[in-house]
Amino acid sequence: MSARLLSFVLAIASAAAFVSAPRATQPDATRAPATVDGTHSSLLFKVRHLETTNFYGRFNKISGDVALDDKGGSVNIEVDADSVDTNNAKRDGHLKSQDFFSAKEFPKIAFKSKSATKKGDGWEVAGDLSLHGVTKPLTVTVKATGSGSDPMGKKLGYESTFSFKRSDYGMSYGVDNNALGDEVTVILAVEAIAK
Numbered sequence: 001m002s003a004r005l006l007s008f009v010l011a012i013a014s015a016a017a018f019v020s021a022p023r024a025t026q027p028d029a030t031r032a033p034a035t036v037d038g039t040h041s042s043l044l045f046k047v048r049h050l051e052t053t054n055f056y057g058r059f060n061k062i063s064g065d066v067a068l069d070d071k072g073g074s075v076n077i078e079v080d081a082d083s084v085d086t087n088n089a090k091r092d093g094h095l096k097s098q099d100f101f102s103a104k105e106f107p108k109i110a111f112k113s114k115s116a117t118k119k120g121d122g123w124e125v126a127g128d129l130s131l132h133g134v135t136k137p138l139t140v141t142v143k144a145t146g147s148g149s150d151p152m153g154k155k156l157g158y159e160s161t162f163s164f165k166r167s168d169y170g171m172s173y174g175v176d177n178n179a180l181g182d183e184v185t186v187i188l189a190v191e192a193i194a195k
Contacts, residue, residue, distance in 0.1 A: 034156050034192030036064040036077065042189045043079060047166075048181030055180075057086040057095070059109075066158055066192050068123050068142065072116040075125050075142060075158075077188065079109040099173040106133045116142075125160075131169040138164060145189070154194040161187050 041062045049055040061080035067073040081103040084095050096103040113127035122143035129138040145157035163185045167175055174180035 033065055033067045034194045036062060036066065037152075037155070037191045037193050038062045040155075040191035042187070044187045046185050047183070049179075051178050051181075055086075057084060059083045060085050062190075064190075066156065066190060068116060068144070068158070070118050072118065073123070074116060075111065075113045075127070077111045077190075081107055081109055100132075100171055102132060106131075111138065111140075129164065129169075132171055134169040136164075136168060138162070152193055156192050156194055157190065158192070159187070159189045161185065 038061060043059045043062050044056060045058070046054045046056045059079045059081075061083035062077065063079075064075070064077040066075050068075070081101040082096060084092055084101065084103070086092055086095065095101055098105075101109075108130070110130045111127055112130075113125050115127075116123045116125045119141070122141050124139060125142050126137065126139040128135050140160045140162040142158050142160045145159050147157065148155045163183050165182045166172070166184050167182050172182075175182045
């Protein structure tokens, strides 16, 4: 076989190998940076009232972004403290006061991740929670709840339930006399639009 013919055969074989070679695996769909859709996301909280029952409230303004896959990722959430809603205007006003959120002085509640590790069907996300002018480390578990699409684009769903002590953030009103519990449980359900 001539050198020219040999070169031609090798070139054809290389091209065939390139075409048939498996392509690199694309990242999981949940990895796409996604912007939190505040209209379809929820942040609920509960706290014990008079050691009798759990009292629930919510925040109505949530923003941020989520990017998670098998390699890790990030979660950044921001909440307007002034958007607290307990279905009672007088109580909402009290919660916005210096006894609780001090919404005028500290208008934003934020969680900013530092790391995310895939664990089973979810992620262990470590970061900082900033609330009432105090920033402390917090680790939460995040799970994917599904995906879909609409005219706005691809939608990704995530949910996390976690607890913390509000007194750690300088919000001790009602703790000493057991009027309100110290532990607050948060349920965050996020629908995000993939970029």
